[in-house]
Amino acid sequence: MPRNVERLGTAAFRIGYIAIFVVMLLPLGIVVATSFSASGNLQFPPQALSVQWYSAFFADVVWLRAFDNSLVAGIGTTVVATFMGITAAFGLEAHRGRFGSILTPIVILPLLIPPVILGVTLLVYFSRLGLRSSYLSIILAHSLWATPLVFFVMQSVFQRFDWQLRDAGMDLGANPIRVFVHVILPNVKSGILVSALLAFIISLQEFVMALFLSNYQTQTIPVLAWNSLRQSLTPIVSVVSTFLILVSVVGLLVAALATNIEFVAKRLS
């Protein structure tokens, strides 16, 4: 009898869990579905299916430019945030000093400030520097968010690294740069890949700061989506959203694969 109750409890938990999950993921399905709508309005479920909005997207110079802008901002953010996050985490783990304990709260600070406030503040600040509406301003703003996340991922990666390997490398004649390349990098490369993807996706989906910091020429996809939504609710926004979802899912798969390969390799050895 108690066994049946237990089974029932487990089943109920699973059903509830799946229900929550479905409710959370459902909007994504709706977005994808509406992108294939044949009608000119955003409607669900679509009355008829077509890919005309996909053609419209690829025919629209403004959208394509926004796509390029997002790509530039994303790659730029990935480079800046990955470099800064990795070096900070490496420095903290490799040379534990007094500075380390105050570094972590400082690094986390940008994540705690509302993006609206960051956006306004950065707008004033970058205008002063003459960087207003430039790619660089968007990249730096996004890096403010992406760097802490890269830092935390890499910190946990470096914590698991056996620092005796670094000693062994130095002892065998490798200078610090060669130690990093030949000894440390092979051990942490999947962590670097994961954190780089994370940085890219953060930049890709960030909207509020980009809204403040971009203009018509440099606007990213979320900014343009917002602007066009204010005028009309066309399914082209759903097309763009579908692309963003696709990019994020592919990124996640790559990350999962990279970490799993490491995991599988460890299991096999």
Added chain:
Amino acid sequence: MSEIELQNLSKSFGDIDAVTDVSLSVRDGELLCLLGPSGCGKSTTMRMISGLETPSSGTVYIGEADVTDQPAYDRDTSMVFQNWALFPYKTVLENVAFGLKMRGMGKQQRRDRASEMLERVHMDGYESHSPTDLSGGQKQRVALARSLAVDPDVLLLDEPLSNLDKRLREEMEIELKDIHEEFQKTFVHVTHNQDEAFTLADRIGIMNEGRLVQVGEPNEVYRDPKNKFVEEFLGDTNFVSGTVSDIDGQYGYLMTEFDSEIRVPVASETQPETSLTVSLRPEFMQIAPITDSSNRASHQTRADGNGGGGVSGTVESTIYRGSSIRHVVDIGGEQLFVEQGVTDQTAIDEGDTVELRWDVDDILVFRPDGTRVRD
């Protein structure tokens, strides 16, 4: 030439003094063991020789050169690490060839040399294996080959045998000794294991609490320990404390914890009433059963005129330890242990009354601060 000279070497980490004022010369081609308990500073001393730590003060010479501020990658030393620190993402061959690659040796040449080294440590056939596939003993051999491959002036071994089981460790001790003889290099070997140090070392340096306590040949440090710490660390012994009651020339009478006097050698400056601790090593005590009932005065000391000494008591327990039997003898409430070879036919059982005898001149005497009393 690759002798090592450490002058007044100190290292502190924050408020912790890991190594304090260590001065030591290691001769060219010598195998020196740094021996001491965990945290005594022996590994830190070795890391300063390798360049992985920079001394807080003091100087390191290798050969004629002052290398104190030379980074590890510029030094001609090579280290075998406690956990072997093999690169997990490289094959065994790549591991062994790594140092040669860093020195700019050509690919074919370094592969040949690495194979040769692997053959020397009997690991040929494992070239393409991952180090994570290897057993502890095999990793140990690969680590050794990796360090030897770069042909260092000085080979540093940081407790490389401590993670191996006893049989394998003894096997590797012999092999290390062979390799030392074959390669004619200066070896510094850090260990906390006395047996390992005695087996391997040309000389032993004993460290405690960051200081180098004594350096000497194995038999020298064992026979003639500088203080109570060395005596305690190098082997099992009985320490007996007491107060000097009377002085008789070179000897004094010590009123001991077990309520009887024993005769001990003392220095000329020793005064009555001073507290002393003596070491009664199990190997210089003979145990014999007392059968003569007239001699049954329990825990009586005796001192014959020829420098002999002894006490009597009751056997409390008897432990078989393989090649020897350890008897714990109760003397007036205090325990002394003594060892008897298994081939010794004298049957001694628990509860027997026995006599422990020794040569008074074998006794080592220490002051309360641990220093030796000697003339």
